[in-house]
Amino acid sequence: MKLVTYLLLGVKKIGVIHNSGNVIDITDIVNTDDMNVLIEQYAAVEHLLKKICVDSDARGLPLADVHLMAPIPAIRRNIFCVGKNYYAHAQEFGNSGFDSSAAAGNVPAYPIIFSKPSTSVCGPGATVDSTLDPCNTIDYEAELAVVLGKKGRVSDSDDPMTYVFGYTLVNDLTSRQLQKRHSQWLLGKGIDGFCPMGPVLVTADEFGVPANQKIRCTVNGEPRQEAAISDLIFDIPTLIKTIGQNITLLPGDIIATGTPAGVGLGFTPPRYLAIGDKVTVSMAEIGELTNTII
Structure with missing residues (x-):
């Protein structure tokens, strides 16, 4: 559904x-x-x-x-996000000089978790205010988002996938310079409107096996990112268990699973987003999420 x-x-x-x-x-x-x-x-x-x-x-x-609007326009708490969760992206980010994570330059041994606040959420077709990045370094990150459907902590005996309600798409827009400057990712990624979400929320029974899906991103129609969800370093059950073993999960919680290679930072020179650019994140089972930089 x-x-x-x-x-x-x-x-x-x-x-x-x-x-x-x-x-x-x-x-x-x-x-x-x-x-x-x-x-x-x-x-x-x-x-x-x-x-x-x-x-x-x-x-x-x-x-x-x-x-x-975004399928969940008023999220109850911050979105859980995962950094460096595709091998090729971990490499391109590690080589960029902007990687200030604890696993800088390496494939992480454990999931890197950060968050985006509720005020970062916007919907399909929404415009993104470029003036909120004072460094003019806005980058795109296409991601599959997992929406959780029940409350609880995840024990070793639990099947983490029983916590999944459904799936949607997000674009983890980022001010790269702010991300680098502050060494933590919240300020660079938590800017108002920097988490487009949608266009629909697909329930888990209709979505099928996540690993079989491919995520794509284009900028002004030019292909930039494409990867299979099976390429995740840490798969969806691992992410749910990692977060939920110590934090009580709530219905409506969202986990953004990470972005593949092809972000603007990976080009030489970097290809950051400019005013007028249209970014589209897409997946066959969910549709297209398009937003314009203004």
């Missing part, structure tokens, strides 16, 4: 994507416009929502007639 948060005539709503491709409003059915609440209550409404998706009498609205 594909879930969306959207605006219609200025009113926030939650919807499902019907088999026809139209958006069906389910806000009143689930009694909330908050995707976090829907995720918490999903088991009670799953059967009904699946029925709506195939209902031949359902009409809905074309996607073009609504304004998509």
